[in-house]
Amino acid sequence: MPSLLFPLICAVLYPLGTLFMKRALEKGVDLWTTMAVNYWAMALVFLVVIPFESRSVPWQLWYQPALMGLFSFAGQGCALKAISAGDLTIATPALGSKVLLVALLTVALLHQSVPLVWWVAACFSFIAVIFLQAGTRSSRRRTSMTLVFSLLAAAFFALGDVLIQKWAPHWGAFHFLPAMACASAVYSLALLPLMKKPRLAFQAGAGRWLVAGATVLGIQSLLLTGVIGLLGQVTLVNIVFSSRGLWNFLLIWFAGHWFANRERESGSRVMAFRLVGAGFMFAAIVLVSWRK
Numbered sequence: 001m002p003s004l005l006f007p008l009i010c011a012v013l014y015p016l017g018t019l020f021m022k023r024a025l026e027k028g029v030d031l032w033t034t035m036a037v038n039y040w041a042m043a044l045v046f047l048v049v050i051p052f053e054s055r056s057v058p059w060q061l062w063y064q065p066a067l068m069g070l071f072s073f074a075g076q077g078c079a080l081k082a083i084s085a086g087d088l089t090i091a092t093p094a095l096g097s098k099v100l101l102v103a104l105l106t107v108a109l110l111h112q113s114v115p116l117v118w119w120v121a122a123c124f125s126f127i128a129v130i131f132l133q134a135g136t137r138s139s140r141r142r143t144s145m146t147l148v149f150s151l152l153a154a155a156f157f158a159l160g161d162v163l164i165q166k167w168a169p170h171w172g173a174f175h176f177l178p179a180m181a182c183a184s185a186v187y188s189l190a191l192l193p194l195m196k197k198p199r200l201a202f203q204a205g206a207g208r209w210l211v212a213g214a215t216v217l218g219i220q221s222l223l224l225t226g227v228i229g230l231l232g233q234v235t236l237v238n239i240v241f242s243s244r245g246l247w248n249f250l251l252i253w254f255a256g257h258w259f260a261n262r263e264r265e266s267g268s269r270v271m272a273f274r275l276v277g278a279g280f281m282f283a284a285i286v287l288v289s290w291r292k
Contacts, residue, residue: 006223007240013220014241015248018083019259020213025084026205030196034084034210035077039181039188041214042076045222046181053174064167065176068160069183076184077158078149088252090274093245094150096281097125100128101158101236106235109162117287124284131277158238164225165234173229177222216235239286245278 025034082091100121168176192199202210224241228234253271 003141004236004240005082006227007237008243010220010224011073011241011244012247013216013223014244015088015251017213017216017220018088018092018248019251020216022088023259024081024206024209024213027209029206029210031080031084032191033196033199035080036188036191036195037210038076038080038157038217039073039185041211042072042221043178043181043185044219045215046178049174049222050178053172055172055175057175058170061167061170064163064171065179066183068163068167068176068180068243069187071156071160071163072180073184073187075153075160078153082146082149082153084175085149086142088248090143090146091150092248093105093128093274093278094147095154095157095276096128096156096245096284097151098154098161099235099242100125100284101155101233102161102238103292105158105162109166121284121287124280124287128277128280128284130281131273149211161225161228161234161238164228165232166184168229173226177225177229181221182227228278243282245281251274251279 021034021038023033079091079095082094085091164176164180170176171179224237227237231237
């Protein structure tokens with residue numbers, strides 16, 4: 001079923017893309033350049049779907065992709081800040097709170113009801129956040145920054161996903177999504193004065209990691225938003241996508257050394273806490289998906 005298969009693919013691609021991005025940051029690429037390249041790559045990836053849209057562009061609704069681009073810009077920025085601030089085994093599972101925010105925003109913006117079991121899932125998510133930061137050897141401030149920026153990113157992404165389901169049908173998904181991505185790329189021009197100089201002058205090998213990460217994240221973003229724009233089912237799509245917390249843990253545990261990632265060396269106790277946290281977050285996702 002495409003509505004489930006594509007978000008599952010995205011759930012694997014997202015942690016892979018963040019591993020590439022984390023490596024680029026560790027090799028000296030500054031955060032502002034990382035953000036800008038990510039937005040530009042996303043815009044290029046999204047442009048490929050324009051020929052597949054037959055409907056005319058409703059120019060009078062220009063503000064919708066412009067606003068969506070702003071939410072995407074803010075969400076990606078917060079997510080990359082979380083990645084740069086701390087460990088991926090904290091940041092990625094914390095982003096799983098997005099599915100609960102989607103549930104709440106579905107009520108507020110799409111006028112759909114939220115069952116009681118979803119509120120139970122919210123409690124599980126809170127417990128997950130506690131476990132994700134428990135036992136960590138990094139500074140409390142660093143861990144808190146990772147969680148705060150992850151939760152902010154989740155909020156921006158959740159609002160964006162719900163609005164895609166609400167607005168994309170008026171445009172046609174393959175017009176709306178590229179317009180949204182191009183708006184984010186335009187906003188990223190404001191980052192140029194903040195970039196480290198000389199711009200785009202990277203340490204040997206850093207550029208490859210950055211381009212690879214931006215491309216993978218752009219593809220997963222297109223697949224995820226495309227499914228929502230075409231088929232709706234924003235909550236169900238996000239439930240499947242939020243399994244990325246577990247995929248992230250598995251990638252770091254078994255393949256992290258390929259990316260010079262040392263999170264596995266944090267110690268069995270710390271990683272056990274984070275695995276339990278990811279498990280609680282996934283349990284919350286399962287509860288959200290349950291229907292009486």
